[in-house]
Amino acid sequence: MAIAVGVIETQTFPAVLAAADAMVKAARVTLVKYDRSESGRQFVAVRGLVAEVKRAMEAGLAAADACPGAAEVTTHIIIPNPEENIEAVLPIEFTPQSEPFWV
Template identity: 60%
Template sequence: MPVAVGVIETMGFPGTLAAADAMVKTARVTVVQYSRAESGHFFVAIRGPVSEVKRAMEAGIEAAEKPYGSEVLTYYMIPNPPENVATVLPVDYTEAAEPFR
């Protein structure tokens, strides 16, 4: 089954939290990474089947704009990422994420 990676970066933590919540509630995806990108910028990365990641990204982008002061800075989806991209960048499935796949 083709797998995709989706990433949303927001200004402020509440937007990232709202995006992650909406994404996992909307589609069959797994949060694989969350972190602070730089001062005040946060990102959340998900993985799952291509069609599910596409749906989840749409819901996450919409939800991330709702909290007061939050703003979606950028987002991107990679369908079928090469193995070296998924392994080297912080978007590979981890042991901690395994129970939620």
């Protein structure tokens, strides 16, 4: 079973909130990380099956772009089946907080 990771970075918190909400509603994915990145930008990461992450990312990008104001998506990526070393180093692993929501 190939588990992917999808990440969306936006300029504003409302946009990343809208993206996260749309992502978990549109597909069977687990939100594993939210944080601030450089220059106050916000990012959200989801994990799930590759097809589910692709569907979630489409919904998340549409929701973030639909936010009023300067809700600009700065970048996004889907990585299918990331290597074990990447999961150990970067903040994309399932955490105790995300485990109850793992789908």
